[in-house]
Amino acid sequence: MPRNTLSAELIVTAALGLLDRTGIEQFSVRALAKELGVAPMTLYTYFRGKDELLDAVRDHALAAAALTTAYGGWQHQVRTICRRLRGQILEHPCLTSLLQQRPLAGHESAESAESLLRALVEAGFDVENAARAYTTLLGFVVGVTTLEVRLLEENRDPERREKVREIMSGLPADRYPTLVEHTAALRHTVGGDTQFEFGLDLVIAGMEQRLILVP
Amino acid sequence: MPRNTLSAELIVTAALGLLDRTGIEQFSVRALAKELGVAPMTLYTYFRGKDELLDAVRDHALAAAALTTAYGGWQHQVRTICRRLRGQILEHPCLTSLLQQRPLAGHESAESAESLLRALVEAGFDVENAARAYTTLLGFVVGVTTLEVRLLEENRDPERREKVREIMSGLPADRYPTLVEHTAALRHTVGGDTQFEFGLDLVIAGMEQRLILVP
């Protein structure tokens, strides 16, 4: 058997691909090893355990969202960074699961965090409010994009799709008139760039106003 | 052995408690059965499988966030509903995991969704934009509250806490000046009512402005 054909980076890349294809529920060290044509325990030469491997995958996938620089006024910078983060999550849907159980911290996300915070300070937020605005943006981006990814998955699987349609159409119109009326809109407008930009506009407009009111 | 001491509701309640205590990773049908003093397979009399059980838990936990009515102007209504959703997630942290992999749909969340949508329509949004505003709010609330829950967990576990502190203090100050300066603020202000209200203010202020601009 050949030697030294493996590396931590190669394993992480393969894991990222497998995770994106199968979802985190189905992902297993054994499956990854099989994909790499290697015995399961071999992977433990490079990682202490599954958790450490998943952390590495998250870092790897997130690193690609780092910027060289964001240009323009602070609003434009904030938009750019948020769009990049969302783009990376859409490209690697497994990031929704990885981010949600592994608090992002450390080098991999430092580049984005630095840029985003700098833009907010430049906008005029003091230390405390910049941190709050940062958290708000991060929560918004991850939250909305997660909804988006779930909806995409749902629409891909015909069985799940039918099940949801069934539940929706089973709602009593007299009890939930607004909801029933908006069902189609909710299923069609959620997801997509327009939805995301709508929300981003709201948050940034809110920031602008707050900066005027509380200078 | 006694009979008929079990019920779907009892199982769901116990599962919710166990999930909150141990987290979704550690949760297992076998552990739940042990807690209920029953053989694992017994639970399959009430649920088709683990997935169906978890769906029921999500529905149960979410149902408690439903309102009778939200009063006041649309802003106040929106605030009330969002606060309730956040409150319920904080009370049952496992909801972060459950919501993220199981798209919420159906009766359990219909009450909240109806109220929230009605408030948005009342505010003046047309069908399409009400749906977008709804998604924005939902994503924001779930996203930010998830960050909050993770931070709380992290602060509870001394080992994890130390690890994060280590990573943070290891960041080169010349490369990430803004981030390093804000480290303390990020760890202290994230989470808590003030953080949440800050973000909610931003989003709602953004909505108000948009309604003025696009009537």
Added chain:
DNA sequence: TCGCCGTTCCGTACGGCGTACGGTACAGTG
């Protein structure tokens, strides 16, 4: 060249998981 050693890879094994299947024993009906 040979012997040694660190690294890489693997076979086996253990305990735990979800759950299919085939029971068993009770409650309620006739």
Added chain:
DNA sequence: CACTGTACCGTACGCCGTACGGAACGGCGA
């Protein structure tokens, strides 16, 4: 009292993560 449906359970199978000890290879000093 027999009969039937339901609630419960014991066993077993195929997965999982991974601890452990060993094998094979590359490189290095002698």
